[in-house]
Structure formats: C-alpha cells, structure tokens
Amino acid sequence: MIGTFRQSMTWLHTWSGLVFVWLLYFVFVTGTLGYFDTEIDLWMTPEVPAQARTELLPNIAVAQARLQEVAPDSERWFIYPRQDRGNPHLSIGWLIKDPPEGESAFRRESLDPISGAPLTEARDTGGGQLLYRMHYLLHYFPARIGYYIVAVATLVMLIGLISGVVAHKKIFKDFFTFRWAKGSRSWLDAHNLLSVTTLPFQIMITYSGLLYTLGLFWMPFVLLGGYGFDMERVRGLQDIIGGDTVEAAEVAAPLLPLDTLAAGVDHEVAFVTVNFPGDRNSRVSFNPPNEGRTDVVGSTFSGVTGEPLVSESRLPLHLPGLKSGLVMLQLHQGNFADTFLRWLYFIAGIMGTAMVATGAIYWVKSRTPRKKGIKVGRGHRFVQRMNVATIVGLLTAIGAYFWANRLLPVSMENRAPWEAHWMFLVWGACFLHAAVRPMEKLWTEQLYALAGVFLLLPLVNALTSTAHLGNTLPVGDWVLAGFDLTALATGVIALIVGLKLRPQAEAVAPIPVMAQ
C-alpha cells in the first residue's frame, strides 16, 4: 500500500495493532490467568477444605446416592469422580426442569467422599472461571456479542503476527538484540524480543483461538455448499456428530449401581453421564479425560441391563483434519499440562501480554518528539493515557476483584456479580485518573496503586480467612500459597517499575554535570 511490501505490512501492523491493542491486552491478561482458573477458584473459596484423593469406585457410589436423593427426576446426571487439578473435589451435576428465566438448567454440588454430604456452602463468587470466561466473552456484553468482538480481535491478532513477521528485517538477529535505555529503540527491541522468542506459542494460541471463536459457523458456506446447500443432508450430519438421540421410554426401571458398571471399564474415567436415570432407556457413559488425546472414546451401557451400547460420541475422529483441529484446541486450553508445563503456559501468556503492551508503548515512544516543549497531537495524548489506564489499570482492577472476594459480606445478595462490578469500578477509576492527572506522573502513580493493591492482598487475605501464608506455607499448600506469593511478586515488580519511572527533579540543573 505504501512503498515496498515490507513497508505496507509495517503500516498494517502498526495501525491494526493500535486499534485493537487494548482489547487484545485484556484478552491476553484474562486468558493467561485462565491457565490457573481452578487454583484461583480455590483461593476465592477459602472456606472449602481441601480434599485428599479417594478411590474412584466408592466415589461414584457416593455420588449416585446423593444424586438419587437430590435429583431423582432429572433428565441427566453428571458425576466428576476424580479429584484432580481441574476438579479438586468429588462433585456432581444435574439438569433441572424449567429453570427460572435467564438461568442455566445446570446445578452442581461438591461432596464429601466419605459421608456423601454436600460440602460447606462456599461463598458466592465468580472465581477464576469468571476471569477465564472474560477472555472470550468479555463482560457486560450479551455472550454472543462479546464472542463476536473477540473473534474479530483474534483475526486482527493473526494479521498482526504475520504482518509483524514480514515487517522484520532480521528475525534471527532479534534473538540477540536488546539495547537498554535507548528510548523508543529499546521498546522496539523489547517488543521484537518478546515476539520472536514466543512466536510459535503466539501463532498457536491465535490460530487455535480462531478455531474456537470462528468455529464452523462463521464459514457456513463451506459446510452448506459442500453438501450442495441441501439442508436435509446437512441436518443428517447431526446423526454423525451429534450426541444421543434416544428418548426416554417413560417407563420406570431401577438404575444399576454405577460403581459396578464402572468396574468393567478398561480406560480412565474422568466423568460419568447418566441420561434418563430411573427410566427403562437410561444410558450411562463413562468418559475418558478429554485432554491430551483424541483417540480414546468413552464406554456406554444401558443403565438398566448393563449391556454395552454403541458409544455416544460419534465424532469422525479418524479424519486427520478434525483430529488436528482438536489437537489445536487442546493445545490452546492446555488441560493436559502438569504443574511445570502449566507455569510455562502462564509465562508464555505473560510474554504475549507484554508483547502487546510493549507494542502499544512503542507506538507512543516512537512518536514522541525528542525535544521538550513540542506539543503532541490529541490522538497521541489519547493513546498515551489509554496505555497507562489499560496496561496498569486492568491489573489493579483484577486485584480489586480479589479484594472484593474477601471484603464483601459472605451473605450478601448478588455477591458474585458485585465482585466483578468492583473490578470494573476500579478500572473505571483508573481511566478517570489517567484522564485528569499530568502525563509525567501517570505511570508512577498507577504503578504505586497497583503495587499497593497486590502487596496488601495477602494481608487482607490473612485478616479475612484462614487460607493465608501463615497457614499455607507450613503445610506446603502450594496452590494457595502460590497465589499469595504471586500477588506479592506482582506488587514488588510494580513498585520497582514505579520507582524507576518516577519523575526526576529535572529542574536541578543536569546540564552542568554533563559539561564537567
């Protein structure tokens, strides 16, 4: 568009990046936290005691007894019998009939594996799940709209990655180039270094993100056209891909003990579903963990006679195209990751976040006149201030979300929504602050606020719960202690950067010193 191919790609990279950079930053931050969603859940429900791993079969029996008691008429039961990272407590779920307007029909409960009683009612909280969901649904938007906005942003991200690679003169050299404290040049080096070293991760996460957000349904013409726009044949796909089509017989028949059925299953069981429990057509499916591999299909049995049935999922997994797509999606989620790999994901996510942030800062730095006293344009000032309120302000707001989790009364009505309201109220305050304060003080002041919020968070935790460092460190509970320690580290880093960026007393004649 302008000059050479590389120049036009640089242009595209710069301007498409600028328009979406703050949204992408939000997606990167909340998505990165999503890699520790369950850990954050645990921190945000400190009254729920940790559960030791118990045997699978008794767990299933306990769960069945509880479901029989609490949801005998439900159409569908779910049992999550394994206590593992993604499901720290033995838990059950069921569908209720005719849920209240605007509410999900899904109910979930965690159980004590010995007594079978529901665990202490946890406080009403959005937990880490809410942060995780924000990265593809945003907040305050109808889910579909948020999803579409993120889809567009993801496409722009992919364009940014490709045009960014093209814009580069020497991608290899960037591995080894960092010029410290050289003004805008340093920011560009940082941006390049972060992007180049993590490029495979960024491409994977963006492309698989596109598969999620655009899915099959943004390109319907490929699907519909592939079947000659013959809707009958397209609907026929449901039989191939869709789930169970068997209806209830409306004839009561007792459900077999699920633990006996499970004893005959020759693969790992991550969750159990029961369709129409107590009906003659009831079906029980034992599903393998859906992470890490695509070639294990679950086992399905009749819930009355126990005879094996054709497995519920009939996804055509023999197709390499579908398989590679599923692998991309699993790579995106990283559910298979153990602690070490999970931290690696987290760090790669932080580097992606920093890549986005340094890009935004470089835009400003490279356009700031060298000489003092030259007025910059309104657009420039807007970006400058937006950068502070987004890059620092969002993190402060997330800290406020954690504060609200501890400080809002446990019995409060609409508690979980208010936790999120506090997050966005504080973020709004950061924008206000960025709009009115003098530019040279903005970074420092907001960084101090960020440091304060995160350095005090473990203290607030200690004053309001028993899940604080004094208790968690001695027993080596690294999930809960890790949260507080990460908060402290965030606060310390914010404080150091804030101190570094504090406005120097420039009036104290620096020139004579230079002249000596």
Add this chain to the structure above:
Amino acid sequence: MGIDSKRSRWHITGRVLLGTFGGYLFANSVALFLVFALPMERLHAIITMTFLSFLLWTVAILWVFSVDKVRSVAIGMMGSTVLCGAGAIVLYSLETGA
C-alpha cells in the same frame, strides 16, 4: 504516511471494507472450490477447508493492504471469488450428474 489527507482516509476505509467483506467471500469461495477439488472424503474436506478458510481470509486481508492500487486487488479478488464459485458449481453438477 498521508493518513491525514481525506482522500487517503477513504482509501483506507475502502481497503478495510474490501479486506473484511471481500476477503470473507474470497475465503469461502476458494475453500468451497477446494472442498470439491480435493480428493478427500466430503466431510473431511469440509472440516479441513473450514479450518484453513481462516488463513485464506487472513491472506486476503494482507493482500489488500500490500498492493499499491486498490482497484487491481478488488478486481483480482472478486475475479477469483467468482471463478472459484463457478468452479465449485461445475464440480458439484458433474458430481450429481445434473
């Protein structure tokens, strides 16, 4: 970069629109043509091409912004969209014997 002038502002709007909507049609049309042209099981071709159509869309947008004259891209993109669409129709009718 001349983004301050009114003319080039329209230029950019035009490119954004062409990349977004033209690129979308282009991606769908090329993908659909390949669904019929590739020697694969139909469902497999559909899944594969749907996954790759996002890349086609991306490439189309990069194309729009990489060329000097918008008009030449517009013609090239619309042309290949129509050609691939027509090709898909031909292959489909050959297949169904219509």
